[in-house]
Amino acid sequence: MQARSSTLEQATDLDLVPQKGFTIWLTGLSGTGKTTTAVLLEKKLRAQRVCVEVLDGDAIRDVISRNLGFSKAGRDENVYRLAFIANLLSRNGVAVIVAAISPYRAARETARTIIGDFIEVHLRCSLNVLVQRDPKGLYRRALTGELSHFTGVSDPYEQPLHPEIELNSDMESPEEGVERIWSALVSCGWVPRD
Ligand SMILES: Nc1ncnc2c1ncn2[C@@H]1O[C@H](COP(=O)(O)OP(=O)(O)O)[C@@H](O)[C@H]1O
Ligand SMILES: [Mg+2]
Numbered sequence: 001m002q003a004r005s006s007t008l009e010q011a012t013d014l015d016l017v018p019q020k021g022f023t024i025w026l027t028g029l030s031g032t033g034k035t036t037t038a039v040l041l042e043k044k045l046r047a048q049r050v051c052v053e054v055l056d057g058d059a060i061r062d063v064i065s066r067n068l069g070f071s072k073a074g075r076d077e078n079v080y081r082l083a084f085i086a087n088l089l090s091r092n093g094v095a096v097i098v099a100a101i102s103p104y105r106a107a108r109e110t111a112r113t114i115i116g117d118f119i120e121v122h123l124r125c126s127l128n129v130l131v132q133r134d135p136k137g138l139y140r141r142a143l144t145g146e147l148s149h150f151t152g153v154s155d156p157y158e159q160p161l162h163p164e165i166e167l168n169s170d171m172e173s174p175e176e177g178v179e180r181i182w183s184a185l186v187s188c189g190w191v192p193r194d
Contacts, residue, residue, distance in 0.1 A: 019051055020190045021090035023115045024181060026099045027108060027160065028123030029152040030138055031130045033169040033177070034099035037123065040178045041097055048192060050095050055082055057100030070149040076107040083111035090115055095190075103151050105158040119184055122163040123177075127152065129170040 024041065026034040038054045045052040057078070061068070065081055068074040079102045086096040102108050112118045130152070131139045142150030149155045165184055167177040185191040 019093040019095075020117070021093045021095065022117040022119065022185075022188070022190050023086045023090050023096040023098060023111075024119050024121060024185075025086075025102070025108065025111060026097065026121045026123060027102045027163075028169075029125065029127075029130060029157055030101060030150075031133045031135065032123035032125045033167070033174060034101075034123055036174050037121075037167070037169075037177050037181075038097045038099040040174050041181060044178060044182065045095050045191070048194065050191060051093060052095040052097065053089055054097045054099065055085060057082070057098075057102070060100070070155070072104065075102075076104055079104070079107040079111055083114045086111070087115045090117060101151050101157070103155065103157045105160065108160065117188075117190070119165065119181070119188075120160055120163040121165045121167060121181060122160045123167050123169050124159075125169045 026037055028034055035056055035058075038056065042052050042054050060082060061078065065078045068078050079100065082098050082100055082102075086098055089096045098111075102111070108120065112120065131143070134140055138147060138150065139153065141147040142153040145154075147154075151157050165180055167180065169177065172180075182191065182194070186193050
């Protein structure tokens with residue numbers, strides 16, 4: 001019997017092509033562009049035939065974190081759940097994009113430790129621009145006090161001290177942001193150069 005080739009070039013549909021799993025963790029205030037960046041990066045990864053999953057904080061809160069509130073404990077638990085799922089996927093070869101405010105530094109560091117292959121991307125944007133964008137009217141409601149515990153207005157946001165990438169979404173386009181993330185992934189050897 002002939003030995004079965006294991007080279008990628010000769011892989012058939014029946015073979016599993018090994019992929020490197022990792023997690024891109026997008027953190028920042030509401031409206032800084034986490035979801036927009038996640039969706040654009042997801043498209044680019046899919047175009048390169050990379051298995052990818054987006055874990056968006058809002059969607060997760062509607063499902064497995066719907067019992068959690070917005071206290072520090074509730075927010076930290078939400079981040080822990082995201083990290084747990086991201087790790088399950090990443091260690092099985094999936095590129096995971098987490099888009100979540102994740103306001104507390106220690107919780108993000110715990111996520112980094114759990115996951116290992118982890119790139120933290122901090123999306124920055126001035127409060128003035130965020131208030132102008134305000135697509136869901138949340139800043140207006142937070143600033144009038146109608147909405148309490150709103151991150152950046154009436155609840156803390158601890159900026160990352162050493163994120164792998166900082167994007168200024170009031171100065172760079174979403175496409176430029178995705179290009180910078182892609183370059184970091186290429187440098188890690190986790191995606192092909194395009
Ligand atoms: N450089 C940028 N990166 C991401 N979003 C941007 C950028 N510049 C402007 N935007 C706009 O800002 C808004 C961000 O909304 P969203 O992605 O839902 O934010 P978040 O998920 O962080 O709450 C969108 O309307 C998007 O088009
Ligand atoms: Mg979002």
